[in-house]
Amino acid sequence: MLAPLLLTLRVAAVDTTTSLIKSFMLEAADGAPLPGYEPGAHLQIEIPASAGGVPQWRSYSLINLDASVDPRDGVPAYRLGIRLEDDGRGGSRHMHALEVGATLNARAPVNHFPLAAPPRVLLIAGGIGITPMASMAAELAAQQRDYELHLSGRTRDALPYVEELRKxxxxxxxxxxxxxxxxxxxxxxxxxxxxxxxPIYVCGPAGMIDAVLASARKRGWHECDLHYELFTEATPQEGDTAFEVELKSSGKLLTVPADKSLLDTLIENGTDVMYDCRSGYCGLCTVQVASGEIDHRDTYLSDADKASGKVMQVCVSRCKSGRVVLDL
Structure with a gap:
């Protein structure tokens, strides 16, 4: 797998969109045009290490609200909308503290949430989940395709980008x-x-996504017509216990605490693992398993892949046998 293109970006503008959401315009530090992207794509931003930690990457959807602009052709700036999460891992707090002129490291846009071709589309967004949906709506409008866009929030004042969306x-x-x-x-x-x-596209809080998917499945929707994106990271489940992970290439043995993911344990111990969504649906963190019984918690692997026991998604899945040996 090719390493993603790395970008150095400069904060060109910061706007307060709602009491909890800020919008950021990011330009190339050298002023060059930025790589294009498709509707639904997101940008990974490097979040500096906290004391004693290592840098982390956080994913933020790219916003386009102008149907006359095709972002595939390259853009002068990337637009992000980021909600402050007080109980998060620090990414949104770091971003909300940035001022104009600050620089960031980023990976070029990728898309795990592409917009498909059928003519009539139902877009459902909860709060900050509007960010990929805005770009999809712009694409649908540019193609003169039929769609509905539903935006939900706790209060009317909490809904972002309303005037631009109306336009x-x-x-x-x-x-x-x-x-x-x-x-x-x-x-x-x-x-x-x-x-x-x-076709249904939904992005927002996990509870809303689960409710939409369950309701659609109950009514007979096919899985191929249900599309969702969730950047909320997996949280520990009741009954989770610590387990060991052995790295086959070196024999190094690590302990994964009950309240920490396998991915975070690998990163903190210097193991280079590709990852993106941290929610088990993008497939980027797939790792070969040499031995061990896996508790699969992703939505990416097929039932056959899970049954084989030969691969796992290290961002969300865990070990049920006390020790897992990874081909790393």
Whole structure:
């Protein structure tokens, strides 16, 4: 696998979008045009190491709200929208503290959430989940394809980019606020009015994504028509225990604590592992397993892959046999 292109970016502008969301315009530090991207793509930003730690990478969706712009052709700047997460791992706090002129290391855009070809699309976003959906809406508008865009949040004031979205989507944009009974999002009602197997794209909190997927599956949607993206990292589950991981190439033995992922343990001990989503759906952190019983928690591997026991997603999956030997 080729190493991703590394970019040095400069913060060109910072705007407060809502009380919790800031928007960032990022230019190339040398002023050159930036690599293009497709709707749904995201950028990985390097977050400096905290005391005693190692640098981490965080993924943020790229925003385009202008149907006249095709970002595939390259862009003068990348636009990100980032919500402050007080209980997160520090990425959003670092980003929210940045000022104009600051520089960042980034990996060139990648896309695990591509927009497919069918003519009528249902876009559902929760809060900051609007960021990839905005680019999809711009693409659909440019192609004059039929779509609906539903944006939901706890309050009307918490919904980002509303005026720009109205300009882009017009009557195709439907706003929902949890504190308003008249506009509160009802997933069941929304899907009751939709056409079965109409392509659905959803991005937002895990609970909302799970509810949309469950409701669609109950109504007979095919899996190929259900598309989602979740940047929320996996959290420890009740009953998780520590286990050992042996690196086959060196024989090095590490202990993975109950409250820490295998990926983080590998990174903190100097093992170079590719990763992106940290949620078990992109497949970038697939690692060969030499031995050990795996507790698969990803949505990327097929049932056959999981049954083989020969591969695992180290960002979310764990070991059930006390020790796993990885081909690293």
């Amino acid at each position: 882009l989507a017009g009557e195709r944009l439907v706003l929902h606020a949890d504190d308003d009974a008249a506009t509160r999002l009802s997933i069941d009602a929304l899907l009751d009015d939709a056409q079965v197997n109409q």
